[in-house]
Amino acid sequence: MTGYARAQGSDDRRRWVWEARSVNGRNLEIRCRVPAGFDRLENPARVAVGGKLKRGNVSLTLTITSERHAKPLTINRTLLAELATLVDEVRRSTGAAAPSADGLLRVRGVIEEEESGEESEEALTVLDKALQVTLDEALKALVSSRAAEGKALARVIEGHVTEIEGLCGRATERALAQIGTVRSRFEAQLAELLGRVPALSEERFAQEVALLVGKADVREELDRLNAHIAQARTLLADARSDNPVGRKFDFLCQEFNREANTLCSKSADIELTRIGIDLKGAVERMREQVQNVE
Incomplete structure (x- = not known):
């Protein structure tokens, strides 16, 4: 039996969408596509489908999009100090004018974005539960369809x-x-x-x-x-x-x-x-x- 459903969710770091499609099939066959790093969700997703449907070729697709927030900026002080030393040597030896502050800050590597650390096990568990809730919404809509x-x-x-x-x-x-x-x-x-x-x-x-x-x-x-x-x-x-x-x-x-x-x-x-x-x-x-x- 054919049907289509879509459900979406989000948290403070990402947005996600579950899409569920089914076409006619003599038995229940399930195909699941998830992003890299989320393979752990495949078996629970198959179990969830099997609990609601008995026949049909079912395709599940999970799409996750990161929310890009502005990251704090930091100055690589070690690199900046080395540049200042080099600038001073060049100025004394050549008499050239010293560069402005904004010129030094334009040098690659002087200004850096802070990298956000990896998520904890607890945060991943919360994320998986949220993804499964959204999947359940999609499957309920598919059953209704x-x-x-x-x-x-x-x-x-x-x-x-x-x-x-x-x-x-x-x-x-x-x-x-x-x-x-x-x-x-x-x-x-x-x-x-x-x-x-x-x-x-x-x-x-x-x-x-x-x-x-x-x-x-x-x-x-x-x-x-x-x-x-x-x-x-x-x-x-x-x-x-x-x-x-x-x-x-x-x-x-x-x-x-x-x-x-x-x-x-x-x-x-x-x-x-x-x-x-x-x-x-x-x-x-x-x-x-x-x-x-x-």
Whole structure:
């Protein structure tokens, strides 16, 4: 299921942004990109995603920007003293005028910016907690984004279930209409069996009759299809309650397809076969959408 979310935070030294994207996927796959030096956040981020999502390809990206504040300036007094000594020697030996103070301060290295020290373990712990709070905000927004799409997707899948239900109703009516066709075929095959030389044994004859009858009976397949329709509606109701149903729905589509295939193979009527083919198409369209369900 697709979705996008963004959350940001800051402290007195930096600003950061978490971006979370997800696209459709059969399983849960997580990719995490963090700046150098923040690798320690990857595993907690993956755990956080796994606690909220069950399917999809999820990409997390952390961007951190330092806040550049003016740093205190200091004078390198050792270097300045050496320059003063050199200037005095040059002035005495050449008679040149002494440089002004601002000229000395322009010499590289005389004025320095104080370097801020490395952050303590305590400060890093506080930073990590703040980053995780922002990540949690991004993931909550991502879940909401996916849920909004899921509601629209539920209506699409509901339409496929209704289509399948209609096809099953037509198949039930046609299965009753094909009894005459099956009876005629059975009578012709029965005459052929009775006319064989040598004649079939009673046991073999009974087996052949049972085989012909079994091939023509599609009631079990239709009963199972109707049971699958009821289960599909139950799963849709669970999905509206934010319960993960994607894997169950995926398996149910396989069972729908299995019964549709059997229906086609047992059909003794061209119209029933066409209905079975339409049924397989409807199941496949529903299966494609189910791949996007959490």
